[in-house]
Amino acid sequence: MRWDSLEQEQCSVARTVAVIGDRWSLLILRDCFLRVRRFEEFQSRLGVTRHILADRLKKLVRFGVLRRAPYQVNPTRHEYILTQKGLDLYPVVMAIVHWGDTHMVDERGRPLLHEHKRCGKMFDPVxxxxxxxxxxxxxxxxxxxxxxAAEGAAEGLAAREAARAK
Amino acid sequence: MRWDSLEQEQCSVARTVAVIGDRWSLLILRDCFLRVRRFEEFQSRLGVTRHILADRLKKLVRFGVLRRAPYQVNPTRHEYILTQKGLDLYPVVMAIVHWGDTHMVDERGRPLLHEHKRCGKMFDPVxxxxxxxxxxxxxxxxxxxxxxAAEGAAEGLAAREAARAK
DNA sequence: TTCAATGGTTCTATTTAGGAACCTTTTGGT
DNA sequence: ACCAAAAGGTTCCTAAATAGAACCATTGAA
Structure with missing residues (x-):
C-alpha cells in the first residue's frame, strides 16, 4: 500500500496514519508541543537526517498541521508553528505519552511531568x-x-460481532 | 536512527513510537479493537503483505501488546488477542479516530460512530x-x-521557555 | 576575504517494504 | 489413494524509503 492511497481510505485511523503514522512525524510533533520551531533545532534534538526532516516538515505543512512562518528577512528564515489542526493533535500526543509513561518507562521513572495550569496540579490525561x-x-x-461508512462495512462488523457472541 | 535505538530513548513518545510508530502497527491495532484476531483476516482487511504482517504481529507480541493464543489443534492455529497493555492503547486509538473524524473526513462524514454502552449515547472522546x-x-x-529525565533535559526546557517568554 | 550560521538539496549505500510464489499440516471430497 | 483447499506462515526478488555525508545559497560579522 502506498502512502498516498492511505489518505484516501474511508477509515479515520488510516487517514490520520497518513499524516502522523511514521516514526519521525510523531517525534516532530512532540517537539512542536515542547515549543521547538526551527529546522536546526529539530534536527539536533531528533538526530533525523536533514533530508527526511525537510520532507516531513513539508508533509506536515501540506496537511495543514504546521504552518511555515517567516521570523526574519535578510536572509529570510522560517519557523514551523502548529496550526489549530496541529494543536488538536494534543490528545493523541498526550495519550501516547501516558501509555509510554505507564508501560515503557525504565526503573528511573517517567522523564517528564505535566502540570495543568488551570488547577495547578500534576496530572495524567484521562x-x-x-x-x-x-x-x-x-x-x-x-x-x-x-x-x-464504506459499502459492506456495517455487514462485516455485524458478522464479527455475531461470531464473537456465539 | 534504527528502530531498536528508538525504544532505548528516555522519551515516552519515542518509546511508544518504537511500538506503534509505523503505518501498519496502528492499523493492526485498529482492527484488534474491532475484534479482528486471525492472520488471514488481518491480511485481507488491511491489504498488507503477509511478510510484513507476520513481522508486525511478532513485534506486537514481543512488546506485550498482543498475545498469541491457540484456538484449535490439528493443525494448531493461533489468534492474536489484545493484552491489558494492548487494551490500554485504546485512548491512543480513539484520540486518533477522533482527530481523523474532525479533520480528515470527506463530505460523506465519519465512517464509524461510537456508542458508550454505559450511558447509551453516541459520544466523542475527550x-x-x-x-x-x-x-x-x-x-x-x-x-x-x-x-x-535525561541530564540537561530540564535546562533545555527552561531555556526554551525563557526564550519564548521574552 | 574569508568564516560562520541557517536552512536546505543532492548524492550513494543500506534498510525496509511490496508482490508473488512456495511450504506445511490436516481435513474433506472422489 | 489422490487431489484440492484452508490457515498461517516463509522465501525470494524487486522497488521504494531512509541514513549519512557532502554540498549549496544567502547574509552578516571579523
Missing part, C-alpha cells in the same frame, strides 16, 4: 465520554456504521 | 485532567523534568 463524562474503556464501546 | 476533570488543551499544560 479519556472520557463526551456525553456522560465517565472514563472510556474498550469493552464498553459499541461501533456503528456512520454516514461515511 | 481528554481531561485526572485531577480537576477539565478538558486539556496544549496551552494550559506546563512541563517539568521528571525522575527519569
Amino acid at each position: 479519556l472520557v465520554c463526551s456525553e456522560c463524562g465517565e472514563p472510556i474503556v474498550a469493552k464498553e464501546v459499541h461501533v456503528h456504521a456512520g454516514p461515511g | 481528554l481531561v485532567c485526572s485531577e480537576c476533570g477539565e478538558p486539556i488543551v496544549a496551552k494550559e499544560v506546563h512541563v517539568h523534568a521528571g525522575p527519569g
Whole structure:
C-alpha cells in the first residue's frame, strides 16, 4: 500500500496514519508541543537526517498541521508553528505519552511531568465520554456504521460481532 | 536512527513510537479493537503483505501488546488477542479516530460512530485532567523534568521557555 | 576575504517494504 | 489413494524509503 492511497481510505485511523503514522512525524510533533520551531533545532534534538526532516516538515505543512512562518528577512528564515489542526493533535500526543509513561518507562521513572495550569496540579490525561463524562474503556464501546461508512462495512462488523457472541 | 535505538530513548513518545510508530502497527491495532484476531483476516482487511504482517504481529507480541493464543489443534492455529497493555492503547486509538473524524473526513462524514454502552449515547472522546476533570488543551499544560529525565533535559526546557517568554 | 550560521538539496549505500510464489499440516471430497 | 483447499506462515526478488555525508545559497560579522 502506498502512502498516498492511505489518505484516501474511508477509515479515520488510516487517514490520520497518513499524516502522523511514521516514526519521525510523531517525534516532530512532540517537539512542536515542547515549543521547538526551527529546522536546526529539530534536527539536533531528533538526530533525523536533514533530508527526511525537510520532507516531513513539508508533509506536515501540506496537511495543514504546521504552518511555515517567516521570523526574519535578510536572509529570510522560517519557523514551523502548529496550526489549530496541529494543536488538536494534543490528545493523541498526550495519550501516547501516558501509555509510554505507564508501560515503557525504565526503573528511573517517567522523564517528564505535566502540570495543568488551570488547577495547578500534576496530572495524567484521562479519556472520557463526551456525553456522560465517565472514563472510556474498550469493552464498553459499541461501533456503528456512520454516514461515511464504506459499502459492506456495517455487514462485516455485524458478522464479527455475531461470531464473537456465539 | 534504527528502530531498536528508538525504544532505548528516555522519551515516552519515542518509546511508544518504537511500538506503534509505523503505518501498519496502528492499523493492526485498529482492527484488534474491532475484534479482528486471525492472520488471514488481518491480511485481507488491511491489504498488507503477509511478510510484513507476520513481522508486525511478532513485534506486537514481543512488546506485550498482543498475545498469541491457540484456538484449535490439528493443525494448531493461533489468534492474536489484545493484552491489558494492548487494551490500554485504546485512548491512543480513539484520540486518533477522533482527530481523523474532525479533520480528515470527506463530505460523506465519519465512517464509524461510537456508542458508550454505559450511558447509551453516541459520544466523542475527550481528554481531561485526572485531577480537576477539565478538558486539556496544549496551552494550559506546563512541563517539568521528571525522575527519569535525561541530564540537561530540564535546562533545555527552561531555556526554551525563557526564550519564548521574552 | 574569508568564516560562520541557517536552512536546505543532492548524492550513494543500506534498510525496509511490496508482490508473488512456495511450504506445511490436516481435513474433506472422489 | 489422490487431489484440492484452508490457515498461517516463509522465501525470494524487486522497488521504494531512509541514513549519512557532502554540498549549496544567502547574509552578516571579523
